Amino acid sequence: MTGDADPLAAVVARGRAETAADALREEGIYDDDRSIRPFGEDAVALPVTAPPEQTAVREIVRQEAEPRLRNLDDHLRERGWTEAERERAPGSWAVIGTVVLVDVGDAPRTGEVGEALLDLHANADTVLARHGIDGTQREPDVEVIAGAGDTETIHTEHGTKYALDLAEVMFSPGNKAERKRMGDVVRGDERNEGPERVFDMFAGVGYFTLPMARAGARVTAAEINPASFRYLLENAKLNEVHERVDLYRADCRDVAEGVEADRVVMGYYEAHEYLDAALDALEPGGVVHMHEATPESLVYDRPVERLTEAAAERGRAVEILDRRKVKGYSEGVAHVVVDARVE
Incomplete structure (x- = not known):
């Protein structure tokens, strides 16, 4: 733990990051001005403005303050992308459990896009480029562009848990x-x-x-x-x-x-x-x-x-x-x- 002026973070298991962040937002203490950071091998530190009273967490820690790279454009600029290249970067994506699902379009250097998205979403470990849905059985056409390549995850929405493999369904x-x-x-x-x-x-x-x-x-x-x-x-x-x-x-x-x-x-x-x-x-x-x-x-x-x-x-x-x-x-x-x- 560092000095008292350093901001707070709530440590939760990596697989709970999405659900816990939603709960902390409902409490009104999630800090959107700072980034989620990895914490050990299986956890992340979620930025908060005060210790949670309702959301279960492993522990509360203090972190050294750092300016947040707030969006993908910031991360790509830090990687040396030109303005023209950043204009071709994807404008939207989704975090499904521990997987980022993105339409890369005609973005250059898609591997760097994937790495930037992992930096932006510390609770994710794999980035998938989505190319469409094929056939009457609605089978996805995806490609791993960054991270561990684990396409199976559990996604939680409003208390409902969805286990799925995004490379298959x-x-x-x-x-x-x-x-x-x-x-x-x-x-x-x-x-x-x-x-x-x-x-x-x-x-x-x-x-x-x-x-x-x-x-x-x-x-x-x-x-x-x-x-x-x-x-x-x-x-x-x-x-x-x-x-x-x-x-x-x-x-x-x-x-x-x-x-x-x-x-x-x-x-x-x-x-x-x-x-x-x-x-x-x-x-x-x-x-x-x-x-x-x-x-x-x-x-x-x-x-x-x-x-x-x-x-x-x-x-x-x-x-x-x-x-x-x-x-x-x-x-x-x-x-x-x-x-x-x-x-």
Whole structure:
């Protein structure tokens, strides 16, 4: 420990850095003007303005004050990058557990970009360049550009834990708010009506299944990708919801034949192709959440029309409850969700 004027830091296990930093921010004591620093072999020191009263940490230490390199541009400038080169550097990325996921675009010297990102995020140990998602099973195309190369991690959002291998399965950082929202809208058994019955047609590693099951819903989840399904099984146990989920490694259209659901989640950009199965599984008065990649000029008309027409073919009426953009999908295309009650 150094002199009393030196700033404070809270030491936590490297794997807890993301969750602990969020908790310290909620306490109002996280210091955004300083950087996270490595602490020993398996821990990091999170900058704080005062000892935490609610967040569990290993210890509180003092550090020598140092000016923070606040962003990627600062780190690349320190490495001698010119202004023209820095303009080609990535403008956004995501930290998923201990992995940084980044679209490098046409940035020069991508290895240096990766090393700079590791310096910027001391809780991370691997940087992956993301090149896209391939095929109907949504398999990621990624490349290790810096760090240990360990692509398997555990990512925590709003208390939900997602174990996954980012070299094998897809995880979209931009869907964070939507994942939380689905945990908020479902009904548990608090009104003695029994838990809400949910059918998650494209479960992945449990993006929506886990927060909904944690909220008390009974979830039937289908996932056809074997790698994603393996993590779906693991995550159900990791989040202690395995008794509230029925998991199937199968095409969701086959699973739908035996499902009676109060709510159907269609978390796939081409979900309209599966509306027949979704409506067959959805009980009268139930709610469907239909995702779609929609050209900006057709937001929200196209997904609403597709849903309304599919329901009308079955003599069912649709009440639109909500429509929202989740994020950009590609240039001129938005990822949107339509929530609707189907009588």
